[in-house]
Amino acid sequence: MSETVTKTNLLGLSLPKLQAYFVSMDEKPFRAVQVMKWIHQRGVTDFDAMTDISKSLRDKLKTNAEIRLPNVVQEYLSSDGCYKWIVQVASGSRVETVYIPEAGRATLCISSQAGCTLDCSFCATGKQGFNSNLTTAEIIGQLWWANHRLNGFAEPRAGAGKSNRAVSNIVMMGMGEPLLNFDNVMDALHLMMEDNAYGLSKRRVTVSTAGVVPAIDRMKDYTDASLAISLHAPNDELRNQIVPVNKKYPIRELLRSVKDYMASLPDKRVPVVEYTLIAGVNDHRQHARELAALLKDFPCKINLIPFNPFEQSDYRRPSNSSVNTFREILQQADYTVTVRTTRGDDIGAACGQLVGEVADQTKRSARYRKAAELSAANRLDVHNVV
Template sequence: MTATTFIDPAPPGAETRPKACLVGMTRAALAERLDDLGVPERQRRMRVSQLWGWTYVRGATDFELMTDIAKELRGELAAHFTLARPEIVTEQVSVDGTRKWLLRLADGKEVETVYIPEEDRGTLCISSQVGCTLNCTFCHTGTQRLVRNLSTSEIVGQIMLARDRIGDWPGAVPPDPTGLPSGERKITNVVLMGMGEPLYNFDNVRDACAIVADGDGLSISRRRLTLSTSGIVPEIPRWGEEAGTMLAISLHAVRDELRDELVPINKKWPIAELLDACRAYPGLANAKRITFEYVMLKGVNDSIADAKALVKLLAKIPAKINLIPFNPWPGAPYECSDWEQIEKFAEVVNRAGYASPVRSPRGRDIMAACGQLKSTSLKQRASERLAASV
């Protein structure tokens, strides 16, 4: 049975002046803030390490819990800063254990975050933008106009919130342990496959990934961090150099004329240019393969000829091919391929030597599956987005 929980927001006027959030700040930024508070230079490195550990290792939400920091400094921190997470508007739990949170940000805009538990792992799918600018025709998020980019704090905050809700901090007890992984870590993998095109929010996403991968903090290996892009070709090599996470490509077609329709950014950077960027991705090897995502659309891109063309296209690229049964949404112009056809397609790919798992749809009943995320935030004017980013 699908469960939906509505969580009451904080009462109006509870916070009269917004405070800067320490979640998402780099160590250098934390040191600057401590300088502003008058912390002597000789103490700053130690205080930064203490704050970092309390925030990202223990998941503290209250400065008063930081008992190895002087009481006076704890008071100053509480007066000027916050460790707040995004506000939960709704929390939905699927019949298969998938959890989806609709989150409200400080300015009232909303994004969705999805947690997919399995026996030995837990994957968190996070968003990088409110809405999206790419208009991919098979994707529900693409029907929502871009509102704005998320800040580093808002990106990292999704992970913090998820860890709070599933008890993924040392000694924490989840409110509902049903279906959670059996291991100590409940979130083992993070994928940037939620709302938005992450490479159009490059700097904030890069900085968020650095915090997530920090061995003294959230400590999720870059090998377990995956960025999915629709093909922002000039940013792909830069991402490999500056972030070095795993890479996934939202491909979905083997011919430019079809991909132009399904993934309109292809008109700017066609398939040949995209695959050249993939072949040159820094660190690419059999141990660090690129994942190519391919949504199965009935009578559109699921023929055996398409399968043969796909393996030919990806020749000499260390790759894995994820076949994704199309997840329907209201008004969608496509249908999911028949299961028999998906199996025939997968057989061609497997025979060519590619791992080609068929991604089992998760969270369909709560609109949490791949391509189904969408919030109700309205488009923000460019001038407003610019003002918000300053």
């Protein structure tokens, strides 16, 4: 009986790991650069097509390795030009990847987990519970797919510089908390910024975290990617309700950790503070004034995100007047403030709406369904009595 060979998936290997892999095969480390360029710059997954390596090495790779991509099972195109792809990962769960084209840039929002353990109250992903961490190949595979689907692996156009990649910016803001899948996310970031892979600027690759402080403290030893923090409240009492991880890592501790990370970077970047505005919850004038005072000694940019409704939530989107007033108070305090334009909401791709299909191990999704059913039944009983 012949033994089944477990093949190494080269898609998710950072350059140091790919070099180590070739050394383990008694090959020269420079082979790693050749193969990496074929995979990530030319979009090639067939070893036979890698014409600058010997046939004997190609045969060896076919026996021992593979380039296995996550399976894209569905595609949606929004009326505003955004794409959403449903990606099936090894656990059987499905995650979502969103492509957002804008003037002068094209952003890919990448998922790092199937579901999420944090259960932030404004986020549809958390209501799905949690199944698994994505592998590095499943994370970077979302970027590979976007470039493949949108012709980003084509030869650069004349006068277009070294690349005409479909994706210019990455935000780790899809499903999951990236820093709870630390090792795989760090390797994926390496590939995104590696000159022999995607070559994206550290200013154009952003990790968004709800505030996992020990992981932020570790980041300086692994990456110099940009950082965004999901704050969403100006005090611990309110943030405990909206972002439950705050009970473990309160605001003061989070801001200290972020300042330390930013101080470790070789340039003068500042973090982005993300603040989802929820009608009647955290969008009052006093919240804006309190936020301005909180961030007084914390250099940052502030991104206001009007809440995007989804089925499992009773939260409401704030009025345009509330959003504008909140922004003006912060601007008067000399903050740089942007308001995120809602994109892709007609296909459920807007911020906070990503759901996917999670084989929930936490039972959380079942609890939310039961609560929703009870709430609907109560509303029906009240209607009948009236």
